[in-house]
Amino acid sequence: MTELLGSRSLLFTDNPYHARLRGLVNRAFTAQTVAALRPLVAGVVGDLVRAADPAAGFDVIADVAAPLPVRVLCEWMALPPALHDRVGPWTHAIWGLLDPGMMTAADFDRVHEVVEQFVEALREVLVERRARPGPDLISRLLAARTADGDALSDEELVSVCVMCFVGGLETTTSLIGNGVLALLRHPEQAAHLRRDPRQAAAAVRETLRYDPPLQSTKRLVTADTVIGGAAITAGDQLLLCLGAANRDPAVFARPDEFDLTRSGAGHLRFGHGIHRCLGAVLANIQAEIAFEHLFGHLPELALIDEEVRWQEDTSHVRGLARLPVRSRA
Template sequence: MTTGASTAAAPVRFNPFSAEFRRDPYPMYRRLREHRPVHRTLGMWVLTRHADVRAVLRDRTFSAGLIPRQIRRQADRLGVPDTRRLHRLSVSSLVFTDEPDHGRLRALVNPVFTAKALDALRPRITAAADRLLARAHADGGFDAVTDLAAPLPLAVMGDWLGLPADVRPLVGGWTHDIRFILEPGLMRADDLTRVREVLDGFVAALADVIAQRRARPGEDLLSRLLAARTGAGDRLDDEEIAFVCVMCFVAGVETTASLLGNAVLGLVTHPDQGALLRRRPELTAAAVGETLRHDPPLQLTKRLATRDVEIGGEWIRAGDEVLLCLGATGRDPAVFDRPDEFDLTRDTRDHLAFGHGMHGCLGGVLARAQAEIALGRLHHHLGDLAPLPGPEGEPTWQDHSFIIRGLTRLPLTVRGPR
């Protein structure tokens, strides 16, 4: 017999595996932020407040090196042999390294990702977006993900690297497989074996291109990485260069595709903001910034505590894992007024969608540029867009990752060019 007592006091449980969380994680984030902003569950600490997450991201005593440990542990547990190259990739990546390794890699890679170099890519991004949109328009239908958001970053990165035509069709599949390293605990033995084999093939293909660029350097990313030197004469070896290129795809393609897809979804499901953007195209950058705050592609990231530290009245001990809910921070009312509203006119500078501090996303500027240019070209080519009516128009969220929030399908109706 039920007592009729309120269930409001029931404990809030963080469950990133539920279908409800995949569809819309923000109600859960709100309940956690209000009732259990720093709590331990699933063997880790979960943080949802902007101030707490930002503090951990800034604190260099929290290690970003969890992934290499987890890959090695998973390979040992599953009995998958010869994952040495996979381990070398993880410990040679800016995303997963701490000092002093991180500082060395930054010194070599930062000068390659300059504002000037990224500005030079803008005509290529525009051309790629125009090709994709012209093809979609000729086909008579339009899916914002499959026709634009997913293929665009692959095309842009392929152009920047100067990849040969026979390699480009393979890179999308390779990237999808290798991205499993971002969530090692989800990998089964066959997943880990496939990732190991795909990485070998990817590095071998890049080795051929690196040899060609060494003989005939150009202005592409590979040539610039080959030429990179520190003041002390340090440089990247060929495998490290290949790893930088692999991680450009792994860390940049799916997040950029998700950013663009989420931006389009935000605009078509908030038609007042879509209409505002059509009237004021100078707000395109603001639309991307608001998407990064309101519905960012990277929702979760982890750190490892290397010392005892108090956060939000709880003691996190050295050796504890900490899950930072980046997606929750953009909806924190302590930082953003009316946080659940999608508003292109707000100031979004304090969002944490690209991280913060030492591990702030190196490719964030490129991701924003692609999303901004693509949104502008989208309205130029196709004009007013709206969700396809009926069940066939329902957006579909990806289900292969727990850290990325992005769509696999977003069919739209086209109401004619501007």
């Protein structure tokens, strides 16, 4: 099944298969459907912050940013409660496949075992959901049909669900953590957000430009071309440095400054073309509501320690391992 995640995944397939798969999945991931998750996200954020102890101090990553996307996806998929504490560790293990150069043989064995467990659990959910469909994401994916009756196979649907977690947990967690850190280190920008919570959307956009969670990605060249005077041949692999592109002084004035008033145009936030991030809207919503709550409801939120610790087990994602803060509320 590990190999199947690649052959049936939106991340790793091209047209015409990708277009078919994306067309079916898009029927469940409509903008209206995702926007309707705002109350769910707000409720989860509120629960997580209330469970923390702002006055004594809490870890933005462990207490808010990491559990938020797990709980939102589990609730949207209506997964059994027994799975809620398991999908996070499973996903973190599978994420390693996107950075195989940092994995050992034992890591690969562990990931294979994890994938089998995850897939088997989801297959059981499919059986239950076919018998009792609801408004959840899995039911919507099961019901997705083209005009000629094409539908997702069970293998494709399971792969989509697994990749929702793989693509949406680490990146959303890092987006929230990187944004909170940037705002705390730029108090004048945090003040804009506190005065006007509508600035949360701008804070998300600027975080994605200034300190994006996905720093690089690979692409396979499909036709001979020339980039910057260098000849690129069809079949070559390119490493695209999104973090550098988002600081390009030819595109952005004062590229190294964090500025919520900056125009949102030109950012390579969620990729481009057919592989643009499927969960972009949901990631935006989660980060917006997290920023609104943390800076709107916790006065004088501040870093406990200026020495922050970054993740060291990935070369593609830039994210914090921990972010201790406190507030007088």
